[in-house]
Amino acid sequence: MSEVYAPRGWGKVAETAGAWLLALIWIAPLAYAVWTAFHPSEFSTRFELFAPLTLDNFKRAWEAAPFARYFLNTFLLVTGVLACQLVLCTLAAFAFARYEFPGATVVFALVLAQLMIMPDVLIVENYKTMSRLGVLDSIPAIGLPYVASAFGIFLLRQTFKMVPKELDDAARVEGASPMQVLWRVYVPLGRPVYIAYGLVSVSYHWNNFLWPLIVTNSVESRPLTVGLQVFSSTDQGIDWAIICAATLMTSAPLLIGFLLFQRQFVQSFMRAGIK
Structure with a gap:
């Protein structure tokens, strides 16, 4: 009978210390951003326990750039891309998980091969494609290269393969079509995975910089x-207080979303067999 590994003694101490070190490394930039954003600019390079708090940095950041338009563009981008990905990935994953057809293994291998290709490698070709389509300098130009996701297909396929086939048979005995089986059986059972994948997709496209800058x-x-x-291209120099305030406004929706759905995020990957 195999035993579950559990560190003891100094091993446990080292593991705990390593976890705390990684946590501090991750939280240090966030702590600096929060401190700088809520204090006057002169406190961006020094710490005082009783430094005055202010919200003026957020006001100045909001007025310095059209944030309302930027938020709207980002929201339209991430929701549009995610909706297309969920539909296309669901259909492809269901076909790979439940149907046998000639060349299925080869086609799925090609899908997995896309995971090894960095998106930056395809920037030139994607730009040429968007130019031919006549959609440059638009939100569709940012999102079109990402409407299908190899990672999403793989993740949902792993989830659908874990669904007992008896549920298929029971639904078809009741007269359900293949599409009804998919949308009424598989999709509800994969809800935690959809939430986790949604967080991954939204965070990636929310933070993507190079491709939107180019297109x-x-x-x-x-x-x-x-x-x-x-905020980094002003003639008066860099004001870290405004930059940190703008950064917090930009990243706050992602942090809130992850905190709300972190349990589903972790559980979904555990169920899919991904470490």
Whole structure:
């Protein structure tokens, strides 16, 4: 009978110390951003326990750039891309998980091969494609290269393969079509995985910078990440208080979303067999 590994003694101490060290490394930049954003600019390089608090940095950051437009563009981008990904990935994952057809293994291997290709490698070709389509400098130009996701197909396929086939048979005995089986049996059972994948997709496209910077030129189509660069290109120098305030406004929705759905996020990957 195999025993579960459990560190003891100095091993446990080292593991705990390593975890705390990683946590401190991760939280240090966030703590600095929070401190700087809520204090006057002169406290961005020094710490005082009773330094005065202020919300003026957030007001100045909001007025310095069209954040309302940037938020709208980013929201339209991430929701549009996620909706397309969920539909396409669900259909592809269901086909790979429950149907046998000639070349299925080869096609799925090609899908997995896409996971090894960095998106930055395809920037030139994607730009040429968007130019031919005539959609440059628009939100669709940012999202079109990402409407299908190899990672999403793989994750949902692993989830669908864990669903007992007896549920298929029971649903079809009741007269359900294959599409009804998918949307009424598989999709509800995969809800935690959909939540986890949604967080991954939204966070990636919310934070993506290089591709939106290349493919857009105007405020009307640029997302938040590209809009933030306005604070680092001023003639008066860099004001870290405003930059940190703008960064917190940009990242707050992602932090809140992860805190709300962190349990589903972890459990979904455990059920899918991904470590």
